[in-house]
Structures are given as C-alpha cells and as structure tokens.
Amino acid sequence: MILPVVAYGNPVLRKVCDEIGPEYPGLEKLIADMWETVYNSNGVGLAAPQINKPIRLFIVDTVQIVEDFDDEDKKKYQGEEPIKQVFINARMLEETGKMWPYNEGCLSIPKIREDVQRNSHIRIAYQDENFVEHEATFHGITARVIQHEYDHIEGKLFIDYVSPLKKRLMKKKLDDISKGKIHVDYKMLYNK
Numbered sequence: 001m002i003l004p005v006v007a008y009g010n011p012v013l014r015k016v017c018d019e020i021g022p023e024y025p026g027l028e029k030l031i032a033d034m035w036e037t038v039y040n041s042n043g044v045g046l047a048a049p050q051i052n053k054p055i056r057l058f059i060v061d062t063v064q065i066v067e068d069f070d071d072e073d074k075k076k077y078q079g080e081e082p083i084k085q086v087f088i089n090a091r092m093l094e095e096t097g098k099m100w101p102y103n104e105g106c107l108s109i110p111k112i113r114e115d116v117q118r119n120s121h122i123r124i125a126y127q128d129e130n131f132v133e134h135e136a137t138f139h140g141i142t143a144r145v146i147q148h149e150y151d152h153i154e155g156k157l158f159i160d161y162v163s164p165l166k167k168r169l170m171k172k173k174l175d176d177i178s179k180g181k182i183h184v185d186y187k188m189l190y191n192k
Contacts (some may be wrong), residue, residue: 003037003051003109004187008109008157009178017153019089022131024055031086031116031129034059041186043107045145047152050108052189056089058149062142080140092150093135097121102144104158110184112173116161118147 006012020027022172030053038046044065046060066082112158122143125135138146148158159167159174176182180190 001033002187003033004042004078004189005037005041005107006050006052007044007177007188007190008174009179009191010052010108010189011053012049012052013108013152013157014155015049015055017054018156020055020057028129031057031059035061038107041107041184045149046057046107047149047153049155056093056153058090060085060087060142060145060149062145063176065141065145080142081138083138083142086129087124087132087146087149088127088129088131090124090150090153092122092124092125092147094123095119095121096123096145097139102141104144104148106148106158107186109157109174109177110182110188112159112160112170112177114159114166116169118144122133122147122152 016169019063034046034051037051038059038061041095043060044062045060048055061084063082063084067078100120101115101117104116121137121139123135123137124146131174151157159170178191
C-alpha cells in the first residue's frame with residue numbers, strides 16, 4: 001500500500017525516533033509499504049518518520065542511481081557499491097573522509113534542492129529486517145543517502161545544513177509546503 005509522505009512542518013520530522021524490536025506490530029507489511037511508497041515517489045530512500053512513524057527504521061535503494069551514472073560519474077564514483085537495504089535501530093559509528101557537496105532533495109520537502117556537504121565515508125551499525133546485527137562501511141552516493149535517511153531518525157532535515165541566508169530565502173516555499181500549497185505526483189500528509 002502506498003503511504004502518504006509527511007510534509008515539512010509536521011513535528012514527527014523533528015523527533016529523535018524510538019528503537020523497535022521484532023515484536024513491533026505489522027513490521028513486515030510496514031517495510032513492504034515503505035518500498036512501494038519510495039518507488040511510487042521516485043525516491044532512493046525513506047525513513048519511518050516520513051510516513052508518520054517515529055521509529056528508528058529507514059530503507060535505502062541506490063541501485064538505480066548507480067546504474068544511471070553517466071561516464072563522468074562512473075569515473076568519479078569508481079567502485080561505488082549500490083545497495084537495497086533495510087536499516088533498523090541504526091547507530092552512526094563514524095563519519096570520515098573528505099567533505100563533498102551534492103545537491104540533495106527530500107520527499108518531505110518537495111521542489112527544494114540544495115547543496116549539502118557530507119563526509120564521503122561512514123561506518124554504521126544496524127539491524128536488518130530479521131533483526132540480525134550488522135556493522136558496515138559505505139562511501140560515495142550510498143553513504144550520502146544513508147546519512148540523509150539517518151538524519152531523519154535523529155530529527156534532522158537536509159535544510160538544517162544550509163546557511164541561514166539560504167534558509168531565509170526558502171522560508172516562503174517551506175511555509176507553502178507545510179500548508180499543502182504545492183502539487184506533487186505522490187500522496188502527502190499536510191499540516192493544514
């Protein structure tokens with residue numbers, strides 16, 4: 001089932017989310033619905049707070065983004081390993097490597113994109129959908145998408161990384177999004 005994506009302004013997007021266990025009700029269906037929702041909205045990741053669930057769960061699929069690299073990107077991101085992964089109760093262990101800018105967007109903040117500086121490498125501990133513990137290192141685009149989704153479960157948004165001036169310049173657009181004065185091709189939940 002395609003779920004509505006929570007629009008900017010909803011307090012759930014600013015909540016540090018709660019850990020969950022295998023007994024979390026309807027988890028398998030929730031994860032399936034999240035995959036359907038992210039693909040319906042042409043996203044590459046989705047965090048539970050974006051579907052109004054304040055829990056430490058997010059999904060990432062960078063397969064298409066890596067497959068779509070042009071020749072220049074293939075050289076730049078050589079060795080990039082795409083993933084399709086569920087992350088439960090994730091904990092960021094380390095963010096290292098060179099800071100690099102990339103133009104990010106967010107399903108909860110449609111039609112706004114900004115360059116965000118992030119570390120090129122991360123090490124993260126998490127559980128998969130079967131609650132098996134993992135610790136893994138990621139780099140490049142995949143690390144960036146994971147960092148973006150991880151921020152969601154920590155109550156942060158990509159716009160928190162832009163300058164105060166840019167934030168002031170986008171204030172009207174952000175207000176419009178929170179009031180539902182925007183059209184997107186996927187279901188959204190607004191704070192009218």
